[in-house]
Amino acid sequence: MSWNKLKSSAQRNVILMKGKLIIISAPSGSGKSTIINYLMQQGLNLAFSISATSRPPRGTEQNGVEYIFLSPEEFQQRIAEEQFLEYEEVYPGRFYGTLKDQVEQQLEAGYNVVFDVDVKGGCRIKEYYGERALSLFIQPPSIEALRSRLNGRGTDSAEVIEDRIARAEYELSFAPQFDVVVINDQLEDAQKEAHKVLQEFLLR
Ligand code: ADP
Ligand code: 5GP
Numbered sequence: 001m002s003w004n005k006l007k008s009s010a011q012r013n014v015i016l017m018k019g020k021l022i023i024i025s026a027p028s029g030s031g032k033s034t035i036i037n038y039l040m041q042q043g044l045n046l047a048f049s050i051s052a053t054s055r056p057p058r059g060t061e062q063n064g065v066e067y068i069f070l071s072p073e074e075f076q077q078r079i080a081e082e083q084f085l086e087y088e089e090v091y092p093g094r095f096y097g098t099l100k101d102q103v104e105q106q107l108e109a110g111y112n113v114v115f116d117v118d119v120k121g122g123c124r125i126k127e128y129y130g131e132r133a134l135s136l137f138i139q140p141p142s143i144e145a146l147r148s149r150l151n152g153r154g155t156d157s158a159e160v161i162e163d164r165i166a167r168a169e170y171e172l173s174f175a176p177q178f179d180v181v182v183i184n185d186q187l188e189d190a191q192k193e194a195h196k197v198l199q200e201f202l203l204r
Contacts, residue, residue, distance in 0.1 A: 019106070019107035019108070019109075019110055019111055019112060019113065020112045020113075020132055020133065020134070020201070020202060021103075021107075021112070021113050021115065021125065021129050021132055021133035021134070022046070022112060022113070022114045022115065022133070022134050022136065022198060022201070023115045023117060023122045023125050023126055023133055023134065023135040023136065024036055024114065024115065024116055024117075024122075024136045024137075024138060025116075025117055025118060025119045025121070025122035025135070025136075025137055025138070025171075025174070025178065026137060026138035026139065026140070026171070026184075027140060027146060027164070027167065027168035027171045027172060028146075028150065028164040028167075028168070029140065029146045029147075029149045029150040029153065029164060029168075030138045030139065030140040030146065030149075030184055031138060031140070031149065031184040031187060031190065032116055032138045033116065034187065035138060035182075035184065035187075035190060035191055035194050036048070036114060036116055038191045038194075038195075039114070039191075039194060039195060039198060040114070042195055042198075044112060044198060044199070044202060045110070045111060045112055046111065046112050046113075046114050047106045047109075047111035047112070047113055047114070048113075048114050048116070049098060049102060049103055049106065049113050049114060049115045049116075050064065050065070050066070050067060050068055050102060051067055051068070051096050051097060051098055051099070051115075051116070051117065052067065052068040052069075052070050052075065052078065052084075052087075052096070052097050052098075052099055053067045053068070053069060053070065053075075053094070053095065053096045053097075054070055054071065054072045054074075054075040054093075054094060054095040054096075055069075055091075055094040055096075056069065057069055058155050058156070059155050067096075068099070072093070072095070075087075075095045075097070078097070078099075079097075083099055083100060083101070084097040084098060084099060084100065085097075085098045085099070085100045085103060085124075085125065085128065086098050086117075086120075086121045086124040086125060086128075087121070088117075088118050088120050088121050090118045090167075091160075091163055091164075091167070092163075096117070096118065096121070097121075098115065098117065098121065098125065112202060118171070119137075119171045119174035119177075120174075122135055122137075122174075122178070123135070123174065123177055126178075126179075134179050134180070134197070134198070134201040135177075135178045135179045135180070136178060136179065136180050136181075136182060136194065136197065136198075137174070137175045137178035137180070137181045137182070138182055138184050138190070138194075139172065139175060139181055139182065139183045139184065140168075140183075140184060141183060141184070141185040143165065143168060143169070145185075146164075146165065146168055147161070147165055150164060150165070180197050182194050182197070
């Protein structure tokens with residue numbers, strides 16, 4: 001059902017009033033950000049959970065938009081202060097974490113919060129929020145497609161790309177632990193499928 005058809009119905013209120021959680025995980029280069037950007041534009045009252053990271057900004061990334069960029073020392077300080085709902089050293093020396101305050105503020109404001117997190121972080125958030133959360137795994141058609149997408153994106157050095165590929169096989173083994181797996185082969189199909197799954201979950 002389209003959003004417009006829902007507009008005048010009580011169903012729209014259900015979407016607007018209940019803050020739910022949508023967890024999206026995938027190996028880097030699978031098309032997760034592309035699909036999330038698409039979903040954010042579908043009028044589903046979504047807010048993006050801005051994680052903290054100890055990696056430096058890349059490309060046009062800005063502090064407080066894609067991530068809260070912290071120094072490695074600042075990140076460790078926040079761990080000590082138990083400010084994270086979950087955190088992971090996703091790549092050697094590169095920490096990423098979800099700040100408790102950030103999530104609670106967005107949920108209290110009535111948004112459905114979207115998480116772009118690694119597979120372990122995704123499982124942890126799902127475990128914590130249970131039925132209130134939907135976990136979605138975006139799967140690339142193959143490792144070769146992943147390599148070619150990372151090269152094509154042109155944002156990472158050859159070394160970083162190899163780190164990401166090396167981790168991908170391990171991450172793929174987590175797919176069965178997710179509520180839904182969407183294979184991103186043809187982008188438009190994957191976007192439509194993810195959109196449908198989200199609408200169904202938000203209306204539940
Ligand atoms: P992630 O957030 O998972 O790291 P991105 O969304 O940045 O991945 O996508 C990686 C690259 O692959 C981007 O350049 C994007 O435009 C491209 N891409 C995404 N989905 C597809 C697809 N289905 N087919 C081909 N290229 C894609
Ligand atoms: P990137 O460096 O490409 O932005 O992200 C690398 C990986 O870190 C991605 O798999 C992304 O999902 C993950 N990530 C981003 N934020 C978080 C977070 O808050 N927690 C966890 N566990 N992983 C995260």
